[in-house]
Amino acid sequence: MLPYDAVVIGAGAAGLFCAGIAGQRGARVLLIDHAPKVAEKIRISGGGRCNFTNRDAGPANFLSDNPHFCRSALARYTPQDFIALVQRHRIAWHEKHKGQLFCDESAEDLIAMLLRECEQGNVTHWQPCAVQAVRQAGTGFELDTDRGLVRTARVVVATGGLPVPKIGATDFGLRLARQFGLRTTDTRPALVPLTFDAAAWAPFVPLAGLSLPVGIRSGDGEFLEDLLFTHRGLSGPAVLQVSSFWHPGQPIDVDLAPGADLGATLKAAKGSSRRKVANELPQHLPARLAEAWLTRHPELAERPIADTRDKDLLQLAASLQAWSLTPSGTEGYKKAEVMAGGVDTRELSSQTMESRKVPGLYFIGEVVDVTGWLGGYNFQWAWASAAACGRALGTAPDA
Ligand SMILES: Cc1cc2nc3c(=O)[nH]c(=O)nc-3n(C[C@H](O)[C@H](O)[C@H](O)COP(=O)(O)OP(=O)(O)OC[C@H]3O[C@@H](n4cnc5c(N)ncnc54)[C@H](O)[C@@H]3O)c2cc1C
Structure with a gap:
């Protein structure tokens, strides 16, 4: 038996959320990130208070070459679902402007919440740990990492977009997509x-x-x-x-x-x-x-x-x-809040975020060609795409 059901690469918003959900549904999950600190973009977002969702987020608030793709995930994990989670963790929040919701105290509260959710799912977390290579092996995958070879049934790529390279952003996810023969759309700095x-x-x-x-x-x-x-x-x-x-x-x-x-x-x-x-x-x-x-x-x-x-x-x-x-x-990417473009959504299942060409390979969050407006929409996409994938990875029946 392979030691992990899934390896999630990238412990940012989408990766943490996905790992927690999959783990809580019975999957054995390893979460890997190369940066020294977890979820740096959550930490610096919204002036340190993280605009974590938008109450009114819907498909019309997103850009993509394939605008209908985001509908299913957004409908199945809504802003109200995330608000309920935040409330369960007793994090105080407020609405600022046009449906934008922020933490009252600090974005750190959200990071702590996501880490607690991972703990509850018994997620193994290696950080800092770089991934050098990913390849198919048998019915699963092998990863070369700083901590050695890892075998897994499924790989989730949650490595985010290109903005703010100095806190760990890389093109790893885009390169991996191309390595496995998936198309990517043109990328450019957005919200810039x-x-x-x-x-x-x-x-x-x-x-x-x-x-x-x-x-x-x-x-x-x-x-x-x-x-x-x-x-x-x-x-x-x-x-x-x-x-x-x-x-x-x-x-x-x-x-x-x-x-x-x-x-x-x-x-x-x-x-x-x-x-x-x-x-x-x-x-x-x-x-x-x-x-x-x-x-x-x-x-x-x-x-x-x-x-x-x-x-x-x-x-x-x-x-x-x-x-x-x-x-x-x-x-440019030094100042942009997001990357527009990314993994072409026609390559992915809108239900699970799994590659159509490479079973077991998933892409979630900003690396996918779904870009939100300013105002909490990009985190909502991270949560919604992560939930779609995390539920699919979990072995427990869908709630
Ligand atoms: C300054 C700023 C403010 C923002 N404010 C908001 C806001 O208030 N509201 C909102 O909705 N959106 C905001 N955003 C956008 C939001 O942060 C992103 O859209 C969101 O974090 C994307 O989530 P993600 O998990 O896909 O990627 P990220 O959160 O970026 O996580 C990707 C993770 O992958 C890791 N990684 C990258 N390459 C590798 C590799 N090769 N190996 C291993 N790990 C790797 C990174 O270290 C990182 O931890 C802001 C962005 C910036 C830059």
Whole structure:
């Protein structure tokens, strides 16, 4: 008999959760991670409080080449299921914004919860321990690891995505998929700040640090969130969200005064205001933004608004409410919160996450081509895909 029913590679969100579920259902599980510390991404997420799910998470909140793939797992392990687990472990939590749930105290509470769940499943945990190679052997697999050769019936790849290499992210999962003949889709940094050519960005550098609510759109992504100006470009939730939909060469469109009709407001001010345009605009926008914007329209700034042509006011308003700009790039995997793309979901069973080509080989979490919006969705995918796989690995009947 093989010593393990399953080896889970990667003790992050998905790997820990999957190992615990499979172990509690009777599987003999070995969990391996090469990093010195378990679940570093949970630890640093949500400013140390981990935005662990989104109350309203559903398939519409995820990007994938195959958008229906995530439906089954998300339906079978819901945010409410994870909330119930968090409550069973007496971890206090709160809702912050748009359904985003955070720990009251610390992300460490969640890590401790996941480790307790693994203990309850008698999971063997080797960390730090690198895996050098995985190959098929007989009806199962063999792994070369720092602690020697391991034989197992099944292998779960939960090695995450490429963001933040300095805390252990690698392309191991993608390489393993290709080694076994599974297709991968193109990968790119997502939930990431956008950057611009230094010369094009120079007029906006004085705005670094300014944050304001905006409407933003790129490709199929459209959001109403806060935008943050930085020295190199744009960040903040609005830009992180839209970055997942952005492709090089495409513009992003920004409405810097969402919900307002700035053109009509400025035209109406002509009848009642004796101010110059430079003094009128800050009545309707953050003053720093108005000031920086008018340096790009010096001919208007000093003109009394009453003497300014409607056409010029409408153009000024349009430049603010239909601001179209083309990023030169992103801040890359050093700053990205997730990787878009990954193991092609057409290669996997949506019920169990098992490879269709290589029975016994599973992929879960971020390494799979399912990418959530900002706001707890990526952890919900980690839990849901891990639950689908963990239940399939467990020998006990499905609850
Ligand atoms: C700064 C930051 C903040 C975030 N905040 C949030 C948030 O608040 N809410 C949210 O939903 N999402 C958030 N995310 C995204 C979320 O952290 C990930 O989507 C999630 O952790 C993915 O889970 P995973 O288990 O697939 O991968 P990970 O949690 O990244 O775990 C992968 C594990 O595999 C290990 N590993 C990698 N390569 C190997 C190898 N070769 N051998 C052995 N082990 C290996 C790694 O050490 C790691 O422990 C954030 C991400 C970042 C970077």
